Amino acid sequence: MLSRLSVVLVCAVLLAGCGGEPVAEEDKILIPSTSSPLGPSDGGKSAPSAQARPKEKKQRKANVVVAARAGIRFTAPAGWAPWTAKDLQGTARSTELQELLDRMGLTREQFASSLDDFDVFLVGLSGNLNVSTAGTSLPSEAEMRSQYATVTSSIDRVEDVDTAAGPGRVIHYSITAGSLTQHGASLMILTGGRVANLTITTADPSETSSRLADLLPTIRRA
Secondary structure (H helix, E strand, O other): OHHHHHHHHHHHHHHOOOOOOOOOHHHOOOOOOOOOOOOOOOOOOOOOOOOOOOOOOOOOOOOEEEEOOOOEEEEOOOOOEEEOHHHHHHHOOHHHHHHHHHHHOOOHHHHHHHHHHOOEEEEEOOEEEEEEEOOOOOOOHHHHHHHHHHHOOEEEEEEEEEEOOEEEEEEEEEEEEOOEEEEEEEEEEEEOOEEEEEEEEEOOHHHHHHHHHHHHHHOEEO
16 A cells, blocks of 8 residues: 555656646547637638627536546546656656655656556646555545555645545645645545545645545546
8 A cells, every 4th residue: 555655646746847848649538528729610711790709708618537447537627637657757857756766665666667557647737636546445544644644744634525436535635855845635435346546736735625625526436
């Protein structure tokens, strides 16, 4: 459990601040969208108009992410894009990565081989999210506090939540690497005989809590 948890937290810290970097089109497969950023096509023809037409306010369609191995689906935060394990390894600054791995007791080889176990990486300008599986039984509050105390800087609180996919438990914590402090909320959900672990991380504890509150009602079984 601790090895998997260590990789989860390393990923969350490494992804902090990566939201402005481009994502290859072939990697954008986790979030299907039925809308086009360019609007409907009319074959290059535009109808003349004597008066300017009022602009209609367009609403961005919800992006549903399916984490098949974890057995859940949910609506992603607007603007958060999918990343791959290859993307993550490519952004890792050597000194920062080594500091985190030393702290977690992991080698670079262990870290790299563990990335393929994740269902989802999402990155936005203000935070990131990852999904993996975490066994078959929901850990108790005491177990979560014990596990996370080993690899985080501080623990804020643990709370029970209900989702349409099954019962869950959330631990809120902070983790510091060098001068960078990130605030995370790690959600464990017992669904379909397995535990899905969804972790949200931002630079602000209030935003992390808000992101989680928005996401919880959207979680369903895959």
